[in-house]
Amino acid sequence: DAKTTQPPSMDCAEGRAANLPCNHSTISGNEYVYWYRQIHSQGPQYIIHGLKNNETNEMASLIITEDRKSSTLILPHATLRDTAVYYCIVRVDNQFYFGTGTSLTVIP
């Protein structure tokens, strides 16, 4: 049911920006893009969501392309605690269907 495609893994140097891409080419006009992350053994944690405009909060920024077929989650200054699996999700009818996500490793 997942409507998104993400690279399986990425590395990022500590202190640098982590840019996590996501493709959602079949997204409908009123469907939002959400990002969650899951740190080992914990429940998924909400990060950010957006429809068409770029969004920023205290955790991250979300850049959505004009055609809405892809997006990028940006962690501006990655720390070791940001090592986790990051899920890009297109919400369908009030439900979240998780794909396989991107395993981000922040390297000291």
Next chain:
Amino acid sequence: DAGVIQSPRHEVTEMGQEVTLRCKPISGHNSLFWYRQTMMRGLELLIYFNNNVPIDDSGMPEDRFSAKMPNASFSTLKIQPSEPRDSAVYFCASGLWGSNYGYTFGSGTRLTVV
């Protein structure tokens, strides 16, 4: 707010036994979701409720699985009888139906059936 509370955190049971997992959603949230996570299948949506009413249980794997939400502050997921392949981490999440905000997940129950 204590967040979504799940109990127990860990459960070890023998094959054939009944297992009950519990979830207390965030006060004021009117939707509740049960997920299962395994290495092989990732995070799977099992069932969800809106205003205590089950909306879609198509993700429930077998008739051995059942879920109830008797009131707005409590839900259970029951497996009877349990089998080794039910071993997984079970997550509960709650949110506001129709809201664009994300849902909040609990810390999960790690179930091991031996």
